Amino acid sequence: MQNDDELNLSDRKKQILLSAVEEYIQVASPITSSVIQQKIVKDLSTATLRNELNALEAMGYLKQLHTSSGRVPTSKGYRFYVNQMMGDIPLDKNVLEEIHALFNKRTVYLGDMVNEIASVISKATNYPTVVMLKGFDKLIIKNIKIIPLLTEQALILIETNSGIINNTMEANKSIPQQSYIDASNLLTSTFKDKTVAEMLKDMPSHKQKMENEVKEFSTIFDTVLFSLKSLTERLSQNGNITAKGEIKLLSIPEYENNPEQAKKVISVLSNPDEIKEVFKDSTADNGGDVSFKIGKEIPVEDLQGCSIAKADYQVDGESIASIGIIGPQRMDYAKIASALKFVVGEFQNLKELPPANKKEANKDE
Amino acid sequence: MQNDDELNLSDRKKQILLSAVEEYIQVASPITSSVIQQKIVKDLSTATLRNELNALEAMGYLKQLHTSSGRVPTSKGYRFYVNQMMGDIPLDKNVLEEIHALFNKRTVYLGDMVNEIASVISKATNYPTVVMLKGFDKLIIKNIKIIPLLTEQALILIETNSGIINNTMEANKSIPQQSYIDASNLLTSTFKDKTVAEMLKDMPSHKQKMENEVKEFSTIFDTVLFSLKSLTERLSQNGNITAKGEIKLLSIPEYENNPEQAKKVISVLSNPDEIKEVFKDSTADNGGDVSFKIGKEIPVEDLQGCSIAKADYQVDGESIASIGIIGPQRMDYAKIASALKFVVGEFQNLKELPPANKKEANKDE
């Protein structure tokens, strides 16, 4: 149906509509016929433009806030703009470098990275940003270490193809260090190149065999399993979800004098379950990696004045992490799309790069 | 001078003043003579109370927003209230348990803990909360481990008397694992029971001796030192400062219809340098562990309508971490004081408890 409409649009109407949306995104105040004449279609009179605008309104791409106001895009208008918009806006070079540096610190804990990515993107786009580690248990195990601590606890450290996962577990002081080393090696050799999820699933069936190989493995086994289960539950169920930059909403014209509305949005952002609801299953438009939900397309009442953008980092068709941005419908779609694409690209590099980073080391000499 | 005034206050004036402040903290609207009569001093007429209020205003404890409004406390009025206020309000039991549980996970990384503490306190008090890890390098080293990873990096893990510090470092693959183990042991035996700061200071002078004991120590030494230096710089200079719950300001009457003001406060909170400025050197009032700066006592213009509370976690007279709460002058001082005291108490336990925690383990059976 969208195609039908688009076919009906004359080139002139398309031009007017697209530039009107673009202009509105920049200036945030309703677009009038005279603005269009001054900035865009200089060789037509305002009266003619009014006729065109009237037609576009009748088709549902634009609307007036009141009889004598200029026009603002409808959800349909934004959607048309997003579908047509091809050119990405290159990001600021400093921002690109900051993101790149972030991904270059490959040993970083996944939890930290989620925080940092959200911060950086929020800073780059000036919108609240959400990062969700969802299918992190689909990451591929490369190495497992159990490190006993001075307290009656130990650290489980799992190196994956995409960062480090860690958690603590109970550790009985009476078990000799060597048993932990043996257990680590056994776990590594058994589950290397499997996913965390597979490891959790398969561990019980390996129990008997493993117990024969490592002394005291039975005790270690139970605590490892318990610790990993609680970790994956914590991360997967409630999701490891971070929102950053909620406060930026307050500086956006739409919310500046409307703290009520801002509070509604922020309260959605402070509830992981709602975030999940908002960002679940969206399909990428435009053939790209970035999908948008615009206005009424969002399945949550309080957010229907907003738009959201989302990009997924996928491994073997499985989404490991999602990055979402939320803002007013009048958001800078082009800029956001290019920011998200860049970050997803960095994720991809992370996965594909050989595990060892050379250089960078001797820069302190 | 405060004492002079306090001596001049009749018991009745004291009672009126204290209850007026308390009432205002609860209801957030100016206190009138009739409110006082209805709720507090039932056996006096409003006219008499007006005389008393007038006197209190002349002494600078109360002020009117305009001629015919009720009265609100001045900074001096709040200060009097805080100095007199002895009774702490017990916190909600669930909150106590949540904080306690947080401290019980003793292996938690300090960085995470800062985040979590800020979140919990902000939730408990309903005010924005700041946690600053300042003199973390004064923590006492108990154990050092260097753990080589699959990438050309290694993890430095330092167990202290109060949590774990970790950072990554470059690691040369050509160095055998055993060298890292030896280096770890050497570092531990050399610096055990010293502070991180002392370790950094003394390392260079130990270099020669250490190089003799462990093969390839020279290379390891440099990267360890470099890594720790950059970690302490990151944590100490800019401070490891987290603010949480800034958004709660929007639900406080003082800011509800005044997003401008809220934005000013929030912008201070998003700047670590300003946070440090705001929370530096305050001395605890009231003989307790919690200090308040009230209104004009705050050395930052944009915050003079606010009050801040601060508590320090000290080790040997050295402040390791500070926890700060910011809110309107009309904040719930009693509740905040007891929240902060509780958290500092938990910090103290952390330090004093024997290193091994028993039990808690078998609750999954």
Next chain:
DNA sequence: GTTAGCAGTCCATGAATGAGAGTGCTAACA
């Protein structure tokens, strides 16, 4: 020292007004 009573002050609310900005429509023009 306490109180009743009254005048005075200030805020908050809502109505009335006018200027300004844009549009829709009609009629004329190319």
Next chain:
DNA sequence: TGTTAGCACTCTCATTCATGGACTGCTAAC
């Protein structure tokens, strides 16, 4: 048929003004 000038109309926004209500300050009496 598409374009344009011109005018009437609509709606917002800011300002002004009047009214009611909530308190206080003060005075005079107890």
